[in-house]
Amino acid sequence: MKKYDVRRCRIIRRRQLSNNIFDFTAEAGELAEKAVPGQFAQVAVPGKTLRRPISICEANRQNQTLRFVFGVRGEGTAALSKFHGGDFLDILAPLGNGFSLGDISRRALFVGGGIGVPPLLWAAKPFGKSSMLAAGFRTRSSIILKDDFESSGCKVLIATDDGSYGHHGLVTDLLGNLEFDAVFACGPLPMLRAVRLMASERGVPCQLSLEERMACGIGACLGCAVKLHHEDGTPYYGRVCRDGPVFDSRMLDKNF
Amino acid sequence: MANLEVNIAGVKFHNPVIAASGTFGFGREFSEFYPLSVFGGVSCKGLTLEKRAGNPPPRVAETPSGMLNSVGLQNPGADYFIKNDLPWLKKQGTRVIANIAGNTPEGYCSIAEKLSDSPVDMIELNISCPNVKQGGMQFGTTCKSAAEITKEVRKHCTKPLTVKLSPNVSDIGDIAAAVESEGADAISMINTLMGMRIDIRTQRPVLHNNTGGLSGPAVFPVAVRMVWQAYRRVKIPIIGIGGISTWQDAAEILLAGASAMQIGTVLFRDPYAPVKITDGLSRYLDENGMGSVSELTGKAIPW
Numbered sequence: 001m002k003k004y005d006v007r008r009c010r011i012i013r014r015r016q017l018s019n020n021i022f023d024f025t026a027e028a029g030e031l032a033e034k035a036v037p038g039q040f041a042q043v044a045v046p047g048k049t050l051r052r053p054i055s056i057c058e059a060n061r062q063n064q065t066l067r068f069v070f071g072v073r074g075e076g077t078a079a080l081s082k083f084h085g086g087d088f089l090d091i092l093a094p095l096g097n098g099f100s101l102g103d104i105s106r107r108a109l110f111v112g113g114g115i116g117v118p119p120l121l122w123a124a125k126p127f128g129k130s131s132m133l134a135a136g137f138r139t140r141s142s143i144i145l146k147d148d149f150e151s152s153g154c155k156v157l158i159a160t161d162d163g164s165y166g167h168h169g170l171v172t173d174l175l176g177n178l179e180f181d182a183v184f185a186c187g188p189l190p191m192l193r194a195v196r197l198m199a200s201e202r203g204v205p206c207q208l209s210l211e212e213r214m215a216c217g218i219g220a221c222l223g224c225a226v227k228l229h230h231e232d233g234t235p236y237y238g239r240v241c242r243d244g245p246v247f248d249s250r251m252l253d254k255n256f
Numbered sequence: 257m258a259n260l261e262v263n264i265a266g267v268k269f270h271n272p273v274i275a276a277s278g279t280f281g282f283g284r285e286f287s288e289f290y291p292l293s294v295f296g297g298v299s300c301k302g303l304t305l306e307k308r309a310g311n312p313p314p315r316v317a318e319t320p321s322g323m324l325n326s327v328g329l330q331n332p333g334a335d336y337f338i339k340n341d342l343p344w345l346k347k348q349g350t351r352v353i354a355n356i357a358g359n360t361p362e363g364y365c366s367i368a369e370k371l372s373d374s375p376v377d378m379i380e381l382n383i384s385c386p387n388v389k390q391g392g393m394q395f396g397t398t399c400k401s402a403a404e405i406t407k408e409v410r411k412h413c414t415k416p417l418t419v420k421l422s423p424n425v426s427d428i429g430d431i432a433a434a435v436e437s438e439g440a441d442a443i444s445m446i447n448t449l450m451g452m453r454i455d456i457r458t459q460r461p462v463l464h465n466n467t468g469g470l471s472g473p474a475v476f477p478v479a480v481r482m483v484w485q486a487y488r489r490v491k492i493p494i495i496g497i498g499g500i501s502t503w504q505d506a507a508e509i510l511l512a513g514a515s516a517m518q519i520g521t522v523l524f525r526d527p528y529a530p531v532k533i534t535d536g537l538s539r540y541l542d543e544n545g546m547g548s549v550s551e552l553t554g555k556a557i558p559w
Contacts (some may be wrong), residue, residue, distance in 0.1 A: 044525060049318055050525065053526065213316050215279075223327065224315070
C-alpha cells in the first residue's frame, strides 16, 4: 500500500473560524485511514507552481475525512480559502512523521502559537483529561479550536498579545507552574526555542512541529532544510517534510 | 502505437521522458507513486566527490509560473550514492544518469572517473548550477571554460557524456558547439535561470542565498528558444529541459530540436506528470501518423 498519494477530495464542510482562519473537512478515502496526528498534506492551488503544505488538524478514519484548519498567509492560501463546500481539493497526503504519542496516561502539555494550534488537536485527544493546552493568539477574535480541545477533556490556558483574553503576554509565560511529563509544540520559531529550553531544563521529552517553505513535500528536492545534528554533534541539513515536520527536540541543532 | 524509444549517445531510453536532476533525489520518494520505469531515465541529484551540506534555508520560493531554488548541491557524496542508492536504482527498469559537479577541474575529473567505474548508464556534467560559490556555473558561462572542462572530463569519463548547459550566457549556440567539439556525446539544456525575490515586508531576499535558480513553466519558452538555437549548431543529441509540464510542451521541445527531455518542477505539483506526458505524446504521434517519437526531433518549420 502506498504511504502517500494524490487524490481529489470533496470538501464536505467549510467554516470560517476567524477573519483569516478557515476550517475545511474533505472526503479523503484511504488517505484519511493512513494519516496519523502531526502529519500534513500538500494542497494544490489553481494556477500555482507549488503545492501548499497544510497540517492535518484531525482525521476521521471511519468517515474517511481529513480536517484542515489553515491561515491565509499569501496568495496561495488566500485562493484556497475561497473554495466552497462541494469543491474538490487536490491533495497529496499523508506526509511526514507525526507525533510519537507514547504512553497516553502521561500528563501531556501541548503548546501552540496561532496557526500552530491545529496540528496539536488530534495528538491531544487520546490523552483526554491528562492533557493541557497552552495556546497563544494575537487577540481574542483570533482564538481558534478552544472548544475542540475542551470537549476532549483537555484543560486550555490562553495568552493573547494584547491582553484581550486570558494572560496578557507570551504563551511561554504560562508554562512556569505547570506539571507535565511530555511536551508537544507547534508555532513560531522563538516560541519553539523557548519551549525546547524549558523542556530540557526540566528533563522532559519534547517534540516540536516545524514549518518551512516546501516544494516536493516528500523528501526528494531538499527544498525545506532544517539544521539537525547527529548524536556526535555534527550538524547537517535534514528535510522538514520527510524527517519531520515533527522532531524530537534533541535532534534539532541549537540554531535551528 | 508509436514507438517512444529514443537513443541518446548509444543509450536506449524506452521513452523520452527523464526525471530532472535535483527534483527527484535518487528516486525512492517518487517510487511510492509508481514504478520508476514510467520514466525512460532518471537523472540523479547532483553529486560531488565529497558530501555537501547545501545552503541554509529558506531554499525555495514560488514565483509567477515558476519557482526559485537555492539548495546548493546538498548531496551525500559519490561513494555513498554508489553504495546505497545505485544498486537499487539499477533494478528499477529505467536508465540511470549520474549528474556530477565539482569545485575544481581535478574534482570533476575524479568524480567522472569514479562514476565511470560504476554501473550508471550516462554521466551528466553539471557546469551550470547557479547556487554554489565555487564550481558549478563558473565553468559553464564562457565557451573557453565550458570547452576546457569538457575536454578534461572527457579524458576521464568512459561513459556516454552529456553536458548540462547554463542559460545564463550570451550565446547558447556557441557554448553548445564548444562542448561538442571537445567530445560531449549529448547536451542537456537548460539549467535554471538566475533569479531573485525580495520580501517587501522584511526587505530581505526570500532565499537565504539571496539569489536562486528559476525553473517551471516561466522558463519554458526560453528553453524552447535555446534548444532551437543549439540544434542548429550541433550534431549531437539534445536533452531538452526547462519547465516542460504537459505532453504539448513535450511535443514542442522535441519539435525545437530535442531528442529526449527532462521534467522536474512539474513533479512537485503533479507527481503523475510523466505518465500523462508519455500517454499524450503517444496519442499525438498516432494521430499524426508518426511511427516513432524521434521523427519529431527538430521538425519545427521556421518562418
